[in-house]
Amino acid sequence: MSEKVLMKGNEALAEAAIRCGCTHFFGYPITPQTELSEYMAKQMPKRGGLYLQAESEIAAINMVLGAASAGVRVMTSSSSPGISLKCEGISYLIGSDLPCVIVNMQRGGPGLGGIQPAQSDYFQATRALGHGDGHAIVLAPATVQEVVNTTTLAFDLADIYRTPVMILGDGALGQMMEPIDFAEVPRRQCPAKDWACTGTGMKRPHNIVNSLYIQPEDLERLVEERFERYAKIEAEEALWEEQNTEDTELVLVAYGITARIAKSAMNMAREKGLKVGLVRPITLWPFPKKPLDKLSATAKRFLCVELSMGQMVEDVRLVVNGRAPVDFFGRTGGMLMTPAELLAQIEERMGK
Amino acid sequence: MSADLSFLHSPRITLITGHYGTGKTNVAVNLALALRLSLSPIALADLDIVNPYFRSADARQALESAGVEVILPAYANTNVDVPSLPARVASVFDRPDLHAVLDVGGDDAGATALGQYASRLEECGYRMLAVINARRPEIARPEDAVAMLRAIEQASHLKVTGLINNTHLCEETTPQTVESSFQYADQCARLSGVPLVLTTAEERIAAQLQRPDLLPIRLYTKNYLERF
Known part of the structure; x- marks a missing residue:
């Protein structure tokens, strides 16, 4: 599509995700993010993907964990209170080195707060998306066109570093409409997912996706390895204007x-x-x-x-x-x- | 040049509906202000129970200072998402001297709010105008736009009686953006059997277009966000 179209941030994010290969979406509606889920509900079945409205945010994030384990490009989205519910699952995703994209269109808090835009989940996103030593990459677009580009980058970074990536927007960005062009989006080279649980075909050993380690020595070594990856992300992936x-x-x-x-x-x-x-x-x-x-x-x-x-x-x-x-x-x-x-x-x- | 709006004088109730994000609210506000020049009393009622942010409440001051009565849901532009409509909406049906523009929520979901008023609207007489925008991907094909109209009719228990072509790309709109949508609008009209009654464009764009059905409009939604 070279002709510009007019889209809401929420819709543009969903469309960009589908275009860069997101085939599975699990979500639960919440204002001011709902158009994203709605767009996925309408489009995924038409385009060979899967949309599932889970019974809760907690269920949705655990479905993301399952789909990510099978190596597909998967996303969930919510807004502030819903993200708090997802945090346990995000910690498990981090602990299992699973790539996925999580969207937070922030609204006022704490608690139920309100539906108008806010940026008060910065600490949560950058410090503690769940318990344990760990991080997710956090991207913060400022325009609807940048939402498109950032969504594509989010999926690429998730696959390259085997990590959850959060897109941290806000209600205003999700709701506002701007002209966008899908043709301009740059792509990164992503590695094959040889770790994914896709069936051995009796030709290779089993792949195991897990965040439980019986021996503390093993867990310490794994966390340290993960932090070496984080150091590489910090050295190479910081973006600003x-x-x-x-x-x-x-x-x-x-x-x-x-x-x-x-x-x-x-x-x-x-x-x-x-x-x-x-x-x-x-x-x-x-x-x-x-x-x-x-x-x-x-x-x-x-x-x-x-x-x-x-x-x-x-x-x-x-x-x-x-x-x-x-x-x-x-x-x-x-x-x-x-x-x-x-x-x-x-x-x-x-x-x- | 500005379109003759006298066709909106009777019946006295105009419903503005369509796919969300086509610019319905801004069109409704502009129509109410334009009609105020020849009609009084006139009211604009916000029946949008779907959209949490961009509402005719944004234009309240402009409307009221021009002498347009504004009927808003109690919770428009607040911090809660309460899909309730004010009792004052019913006054539109009870006051035979009042002209009214009703800004309906987007898609069939938004049009559902009209269902409760369907019998009163039939009694009073109404026209329901659907706003279309060729640059909205979900209705960019005429057949999808028509499917949306049918879904709105089903949800509202009412009939769409006219189309308004409000094709635009916000501040990136050029006269060509609008011109290149003329064929689309005609196809939507032909496929649906619903006539195209207005073409709307921002004043700066409209100044460069020639059409008998052209209504120049202004933007009444707030925007102080710079582009990068």
Whole structure:
């Protein structure tokens, strides 16, 4: 399809997944993610795939574990409260080295919270998607076109590193409509899944997918091996975008939908002659340390902007490491800040 | 150039329906504002129980300051997902002097909300206009667009009486985007047996198009997100 089409973030994500070979989807509806499940329900049966609405989020994530064990490209999606339910299963997926894609279109929390957009699941996504030593790669697109590209990348990275990958969006990104092009999506080379449980055909030993290890020595060795893989991911897969960072005095750090508001505020500040730049992490784990480390030497201050009470700001502070003040501005509970509101924060901090 | 909207004067109730994401809400808001120029009193009622975010509530101020009454569900644009409709919707049927544009939720799921009013709508008389957009993949083939109309009719127990071609790509829309959809809109009309009654396009695009059924529209949904 070379002609552009108009799609919601949720629909575009589902379509991109089908186009890059996702054949199995297990989910449970929740606002503001439901269009994704709905699109899969309509399209999967027509296109040779399987859609199954599970009886709960917990059931869905365990179906993902089963399908991933059989080597198929598999996805589940939910929004904040539903992701909390999936966390046990995600830990098992991490512990079993299984590739899969998990989508979180974040909404306000904690608890049932609300249905409006939020970014308050950053800690959960980057620190603790389940118990135990482990990580999932976390990708944070900012536009519907980037949702398409990121979805394809998510499946590729999952297969390359044998790990769950989370796409961390928010309700606004899931609901908004933008023109997109499916032809532009770049692809990565993925290895054969010779570990998958697809039947031996009496020609090879059994493959075993498991996260239980009887001997602590074995478990320690396996976790250490997994962390060697994480080190490679941290070294090679961090993604970010920088704008106006050559002469920056104040660096805005924002991801996803908030980065677009930050960009508007940055452009307004630039028109007033204020030297404001933007670093937009695209991978949240691995966190893109390089650009922030570099800017710590030259920028006067950092302002991290999130739809939360301040979560990613801790990662920014870890990288900046006291070399410059790192401030925070956020809205929460389903509220978005306006560019004017953010501009006032920038001006105040730059003493204007 | 702007289309003659006098065909919307009688019957006095206009339902706006269609596949979700075609731009129904914005079309409904523009129609209510355009009709206000020749009709009073006029109301816009938001019957969307499906879409959690982009609602005619966004345009409330523009509508009310132009003298359009706005009837909104209690929970529109709040933090909960409560699919309930306000009792005030019934006032549309009880006030024979009132013209009304009803913004219905997307797809057959959204049109289900109309079912409870079907007999009153039949009594009062209505037209149901379905918005189409050739750039929405799920209705990009005329046969899929017609299947959607039929599903909406079944869910609402009402008949679609006209089509509005609102083909656009948001801010990437060009006059060619709209022009290249004319054939699609005609095919939808021919296949469904439902006439095309309006072609809508943003003012900047409409200025470059020539059609007797062309209605220039403005965007009333909030957007301050820059593109990268």
